[in-house]
Amino acid sequence: MKTYQEAIQQIRARGYRLTRARQGVLKLLWKKRKPLAASDMQDLLAKQGIIVNKTTVYRELEFLAQEKHIEEVRLHDGRRYYECVSSHHHHLICVTCKSIDDVILENEFEREERQIEREAGFKVLNHSLEFFGVCAQCQ
Amino acid sequence: MKTYQEAIQQIRARGYRLTRARQGVLKLLWKKRKPLAASDMQDLLAKQGIIVNKTTVYRELEFLAQEKHIEEVRLHDGRRYYECVSSHHHHLICVTCKSIDDVILENEFEREERQIEREAGFKVLNHSLEFFGVCAQCQ
DNA sequence: TTGACAGATGCAACACAGTTGCGTTAGTAT
């Protein structure tokens, strides 16, 4: 639920610079509101005249994730995706058109996680849940 | 819940061959009962004298998954894992020692999936849930 | 036992995501 402006301010407050790549990546994720992978972002930035090396994109994403401005997401195609921080949600992934939508569930496994900690002695830190299927457009 | 012998019989019944690599991979997955990645299996096979090319391992895994003798699993490190078929379960992944354990939940989101289909028009085919945390040994 | 068919294999070369070292560039504060 952080805004683009808040992220910018926090970056400056911590003594980091506002480079074209940094602003570009942030703006992209806040505008699209969808998980994007590094090469997608490099292409999208290039279209708006921001030509950056792929190494820069990877390092920028690592930096922004470390600073908690964005979050890494894995969607089971082997690539790393990133999205802007928002309330905890899960993804609906269309196996046909690959589109990604968010979904917020009421049940967030608090009971199940307690059961796991009790029965397996496993301390749950976080979880990951994705639904695969066919979106409304592709049916 | 398929046994190793059943898998072997089904493979022969469908006219496919029983090669060293094929038997080796199957035996490994039935013995370990844990998700294994291609390169892990190549190493484990080599230790028991079964030297196979990585291409063979990848093709074997694809074949066995297609024939429904094994299942592909993604564990968010970007690699493809495979495990022998058993009842529907989820994974507990230790962020410290990377060990993987199974967990079976009572709630399998039938209600949530119906909600998703009703509200988003998204037809759910399957889902994927993993828990990340610290296992009993690593605490 | 042998021969032959086709499934299975090895090899080399490739594709792609992501990483590393290092010299250079460019935001920012003074």
Added chain:
DNA sequence: ATACTAACGCAACTGTGTTGCATCTGTCAA
């Protein structure tokens, strides 16, 4: 304007997974 150092570009590299093609081998039938 200057200097400090965060950030960048480049080239080379790692690891996972894929492809084309020539070769090999499990299986079955004669």
